[in-house]
Amino acid sequence: MWENSINVEQICEIRSKSIVYLGVGAISKINDIASNLKSRNITKIIAVTGKKAYRSTGAWNHVVKALEQSGIDYTIYDGVTPNPTTHQVDEATKMAIEFGARAVISIGGGSPIDAAKSVAILINYPENTAQELYEYSFTPTSAVPLIAINLTHGTGTEIDRFAVVSIPEKEFKPYIAYDFIYPEYSIDDPGLMLNLPEDQTLYVTIDALNHVIEACTSKAASPYSIMLAKETARLIAKYLPIVKENPKDLKARYFLTYASMIAGVSFDNGLLHFTHALEHPLSAIKPDLAHGLGLSLIVPAVVRQIYSASCQTLADVLSPIIPDLKGTTDESDKVFVDLRNWIEKMGITPGLKNAGYSEKDIEHLTNLAFDTPGLASLLSLAPVEASRTVVSDIYTRSL
Structure with a gap:
């Protein structure tokens, strides 16, 4: 390569x-x-x-x-x-x-x-x-x-x-x-970055992956944001396991840093939608929740929700992580399970319940997603309608 x-x-x-x-x-x-x-x-x-x-x-x-x-x-x-x-x-x-x-x-x-x-x-x-x-x-x-x-x-x-x-x-x-x-x-x-703790290494890297999942599927997505998304996902899939095995591997840290940077360019152009709009309420009510961890816990449900509208793009971008996707609309449940399993394999235990949230929080979180200044503009960029029902479903499936 x-x-x-x-x-x-x-x-x-x-x-x-x-x-x-x-x-x-x-x-x-x-x-x-x-x-x-x-x-x-x-x-x-x-x-x-x-x-x-x-x-x-x-x-x-x-x-x-x-x-x-x-x-x-x-x-x-x-x-x-x-x-x-x-x-x-x-x-x-x-x-x-x-x-x-x-x-x-x-x-x-x-x-x-x-x-x-x-x-x-x-x-x-x-x-x-x-x-x-x-x-x-x-x-x-x-x-x-x-x-x-x-x-x-x-x-x-x-x-x-x-x-x-x-x-x-x-x-x-x-x-x-x-x-x-x-x-x-x-x-x-x-x-x-060689001494970045393992948990933070995971959280920030999956933050970068979230950036491109959103940037390649938003209403503002372009060939440029999609191209950068593909390369970001490839580099993360290749080098995150290496850094997990050897945190001092400079080459692997280099390419994760590069992946993060181009992911920043991708979402600077393609913008963001569900995952970030829904994570902000999570860490707003629990400030000790790491941003990247919050994203990790909800992104499988987000991808499930948007897959039918963006299946070919997501199948292509996520192919280094989930290689057997065909890009057909009937794969929503499969991509939910497989992405969640990959995140767990990387070392993050799935489920908002494990982070201290419960069914009682869903309504409050949903309200915050719509009431927090600026988040409505992110929700409006999602490839499917960002109704309260959809937002609530993402939180619920993430529990």
Whole structure:
């Protein structure tokens, strides 16, 4: 296969609306990025991150050295949790404004990067709050420069225009999408991901798979999003088992990182629908639920629900995982069982009940899917009608 000809230690520059540096050792590019910021008279930045990974991976040492060599002062907000909240964004924004930061560097997975995108906007809008941003109470038109140092191979947020932050008081987990929050530069260095725990490795990788399952079947799907979906699924099917067997395999981590990145491009173009719209309520009411785990628990029922409308596309895209699909409408139950079995084989126990949900939660979850700001737009992109009955059925079958 063509992957065998790739030198994973050669740092590639991949251009979209973001410039992504991909490769083992890509963290060294932070030196050039810091120099670029300084050349634009940006002398103060805020780093937005979680509690531990930014240090334990060694990424922070590179960032500090690069900033100091370029004469850029910095402060750090390290309070971002999985499923970040508006309160965390407001705290980080207050710190940034008081410090005088004119750019944001995020270090982490999807949660820190999404929080950082929000901070990058709100620095320019000090009179507004994160809750107002995520309830669409105002329409921003700018953000300060954002740099993303990605530490997981699943989110795709290092190369897209989306961000997700929860409003805990309302059990809302909305999203925003603006062209001006594409990171200017992103670093995808698989060398920083070698110590990613097995459960997180599974969750983030299946997050990437979910991105393309939705992006190739939405009403906005295109040949481009479908092509990227096919390659994402192939790479995940090939390299996830290898990483499970040997977490230190740099080549396998490299191609899972690449798969995640192109999955981000796929859904940046083809957009999302059921799985993400229905997962957001799950982790809104249980913030400790990992986003990727929530997706893993409901995607088989989603695929069952949409299979009749997208059977040929899904049979093709999922062929590395379920090789005997024919692409006929009578395979809905088969794809539900086979995809669920594959996810379980990878190491995730199926069933929302195992994550603490019950039949009593179905109505509330269904209401949140329709009431949370922004999720209606995702539901409208599903290839079948997103009625309350359909949404409730997906949750129920996922129990």
